Amino acid sequence: GDSVTQMxxxxxxxxxxxxxxxxxxxxxxYPSLFWYVQYPGEGLQLLxxxxxxxxxxxxxxxxxTYRKETTSFHLEKGSVQVSDSAVYFxxxxxxxxxxxxxxxxxxxxxxxx
Amino acid sequence: EAxxxxxxxxxxxxxxxxxxxxxxxxxxxxxxxxxxxILGQGPKLLIQFQNNGVVDDSQLPKDRFSAERLKGVxxxxxxxxxxxxxxxxxxxxxxxxLSYNEQFFGPGTRLTVL
Numbered sequence: 001g002d003s004v005t006q007m008x009x010x011x012x013x014x015x016x017x018x019x020x021x022x023x024x025x026x027x028x029x030y031p032s033l034f035w036y037v038q039y040p041g042e043g044l045q046l047l048x049x050x051x052x053x054x055x056x057x058x059x060x061x062x063x064x065t066y067r068k069e070t071t072s073f074h075l076e077k078g079s080v081q082v083s084d085s086a087v088y089f090x091x092x093x094x095x096x097x098x099x100x101x102x103x104x105x106x107x108x109x110x111x112x113x
Numbered sequence: 114e115a116x117x118x119x120x121x122x123x124x125x126x127x128x129x130x131x132x133x134x135x136x137x138x139x140x141x142x143x144x145x146x147x148x149x150x151i152l153g154q155g156p157k158l159l160i161q162f163q164n165n166g167v168v169d170d171s172q173l174p175k176d177r178f179s180a181e182r183l184k185g186v187x188x189x190x191x192x193x194x195x196x197x198x199x200x201x202x203x204x205x206x207x208x209x210x211l212s213y214n215e216q217f218f219g220p221g222t223r224l225t226v227l
Contacts, residue, residue: 044218089155103155
């Protein structure tokens with residue numbers, strides 16, 4: 001079945017550092033890929049998405065590129081801020097699974113000033 | 114545009130008691146989801162509705178959990194009787210339609226079972 005694997009956390013960085021959170025997937029069809037973010041005490045928010053190979057999703061300085069050849073959707077940001085501290089979830093969705101979101105386990109990001 | 118509303122935000126009960134959660138999706142959204150998120154884990158889908166019909170409830174523990182969406186809008190999720198392991202955040206999400214795969218989440222209800 002479909003699955004998503006993302007790097008374990010917590011990831012601790014200093015402010016202004018470069019961020020990469022790895023995400024790889026397995027899917028039977030042609031999934032859409034998502035990054036959701038969960039700030040402390042809040043619900044999940046869609047951060048960015050990509051619906052086909054080579055698409056790049058971007059939002060709030062974060063980017064991720066849908067790489068079909070490596071089945072990856074790594075999240076990157078050039079300069080992180082303390083306010084980016086949150087848990088980040090990679091997820092996929094496709095027709096073969098009724099468009100249900102298949103989630104990674106989440107990566108906690110801690111940014112120190 | 115109003116987001117997904119959930120209530121209550123927090124609930125503390127003792128084991129073997131009953132509890133109910135309410136969700137009001139974004140207006141016009143046909144698909145509604147209930148998730149269970151245990152601390153430190155990703156969300157686990159409990160049930161998926163399309164209008165007032167159930168699309169998937171394969172991971173809903175039906176001996177104690179029930180959910181309904183009678184008029185295809187609001188939904189309630191009930192646990193009866195609660196167990197200690199039901200302590201989690203219960204998230205409601207909605208999407209425009211079944212094939213529209215972007216889901217919008219409510220703030221969640223944090224349940225503590227003592």
